Amino acid sequence: MVRFAFIAAFVAVLGSDSAFAQADDVARGAYVFAAAGCAGCHTDVKNNGQLLAGGRELKTPFGSFFGPNITAHPEAGIGKWTDADFIRALRHGRRPDGAHYFPVFPYTSFTKMTDRDMLDLKAYIFSLPVSAQPSKPNTLGFPFNVRFLQFGWKLLYFAPGEFRADPAKSAEINRGAYLTQALGHCAECHSPRDGFGGLRTDMLYGGDLNHAGQGTKVPNISPHRETGLGKWSEADYIELLASGMTPEGDFVGGDMGEVVANSTSKLTPADRAAMIAYLRQIKPVEQRVRGGN
């Protein structure tokens, strides 16, 4: 009798969960979409481009990339992609035809997403209006335009696989790590890169003195007391992620302005707190990017 009740309850939970999940995929996906900041590179905001219709230029030392159209348009976008195609793109950095993506698409971070988050994200993207605008070709110099060479780059710099929680850390820190690494892909801009464009894994979150070779500096957000955010209070972190205000009362602009507007301000307070809990306990990296940071 007890066993029957248990099984019945289990089935009921399963049933309601899948119904709930189906109804909720798109809503969950919208949250993943915000947390992962997809809109930024895939929308040409400057020219009032349609959401996810692509065309935004991303300058790098290797040439210019243009964020592609990732609306669900069957020809111009990703409308024909299967779930497996979508997962392979994010998890392994490969197109449906098997070709390798350039790591300007941060699959190096998205590889850590759960399957569920990836598929909810796809459900959300597929719920948005489509655009027939063709994606612009990248303008890369030789040999960086040889897509096959990305195979070698991946061998050197890419570790595919879903995020694994660290059992030695709290649930909050693990949630923060997931949000920061897998979704927010914060390290992609806030860390220095080597000559081949690979992240310096020994200096993660230590800032970048010459971001994407464009001369822009990206702050050190590791908890180093002198050169990072080690002196920030928890309230300072919260305010930066929630509204974009620095402890000095200035408001961030540029790329971080977009991150705040599109991503961090849209997270739940608990998720922001989790990111902060994670960021405050990572390894302090000594690298002075800005005076008096």
Place this chain on the structure above:
Amino acid sequence: MKATIRTALAGLVVVMISAGAASAQAPEVVQRQDIMKANAASMRVLVPMARGDQPFNGMAAAQAATAIAESAQRAKALFPSAATAGGTRAQPAIWERKSEFEGYFDRISEAARNAARFAAAGDEAAFKGAFPAIGQTCVACHTPFQRPAN
């Protein structure tokens, strides 16, 4: 003696360079930077109240928000030409999309005036509801028009 002269000369060069840098800044640049600094000070009064980290003081909040609203209209006139971009964080996009840029000053005036009105009336909940629009406007305008601090 030689060392002293060398030090003195080096000092003179430093003074000349910094004087040169100072004179390269147009008066509008100094004025608008002062406005932005004052706005930062106002935000540092408002944010802790809006977050509930500091007790709500309607008068102080109304004053700080009104200061932001009024300064925005003055600041709008302080971007006369791209020639005033030198040595500042102003992006050339300001002069390419002037009307969009100027629209943000109206938006922030309105948002700040709105928050000030609720604060002056002592309506803490309404103030807290109206407040985020100020910071959102700051970020929305800084994103395309202000170079990140270096």
